[in-house]
Amino acid sequence: MKSLNIYIVEDEPLIVSTIEVALRKQGFYAIGDAEDYDTALRDIELLKPDLTLVDIQLSGDKDGVDLAEALDKKRLPYLFLSSQTDPNTIERVKHTNPLGYIVKPFTETGLRTNIELAWHNYQDSKQHFLTIKHEGRLHRINQNTISYLKAYDNYCYIVTNAETYLVPHTLKHISEQLEGNDFIKAHRSYVVNLKHISSIDKNTIFLGDDSIPVSASQKSLVVSKLKSI
Structure with a gap:
């Protein structure tokens, strides 16, 4: 598969660095990151990444589920990358359309596998x-x-x-x-x-x-x- 351009939405700088290193080692490009809804949405519209990794816990009033709803309206592909698995969060997630849900902590191999499968399914869904x-x-x-x-x-x-x-x-x-x-x-x-x-x-x-x-x-x-x- 092609080397995807991936944008990261995560409010912990250390985790952002970990994800960036993991992506590069697996042959992907990390083209930017944000810790809040507004910055993320602005950057995604400007940079046009192939795929966005979205943490649910973000800085500010709006969280990753709010961002997911905005990306759904624009029909842009994303994966949730989060440690939050509580019932209320999962219930909100059910009303969005992510390509997948990666639970932290993750392994580099697991990250690559989830991204590759998600991208394959996304490309299949776009066939005409x-x-x-x-x-x-x-x-x-x-x-x-x-x-x-x-x-x-x-x-x-x-x-x-x-x-x-x-x-x-x-x-x-x-x-x-x-x-x-x-x-x-x-x-x-x-x-x-x-x-x-x-x-x-x-x-x-x-x-x-x-x-x-x-x-x-x-x-x-x-x-x-x-x-x-």
Whole structure:
């Protein structure tokens, strides 16, 4: 899995340092920390971490459950990391949507395992499927497997890892059915999945064994988006 950028919300400096060391040793990046609700929410919106570790006991009037409720509204992923397991706290936690609950004290291996499982489940939940008709049959295609789309008059080729489909819809119509921000127009006749790009040169995008053109007007945008994922 990729090296996640993780933000820590914890009011004990010594524990923050322990978590940061554990994360680095396990191949993750600790990109910031806060001990209170307001600072955490501001930083998370600014730094855009992949995942946030949230302690329940925080400085100030609002605690980690309040922060979790705010993150739920923004649909941002987080894990509780706390020693609080009392019934009242657990009851409040039940009304939030964390990816998991890590009980302190924790081991480095346990921390990594919980983070990896939580991230895997989160990625699975984000998968989207495109339903198309090809050669008389309905196909349900996982968007993650689509490398690029290619216009062909009023038709469109959908090129995946395993197969190429020709559908009776325009490039614009098919691209509008796609969810998320992974797809971008690279050329007037091509829409590419950023996650499948292996390299780019002056006027060509390479996706494994395939190559497609990139227009001069779109190249800088493609490169910028590629750097952000």
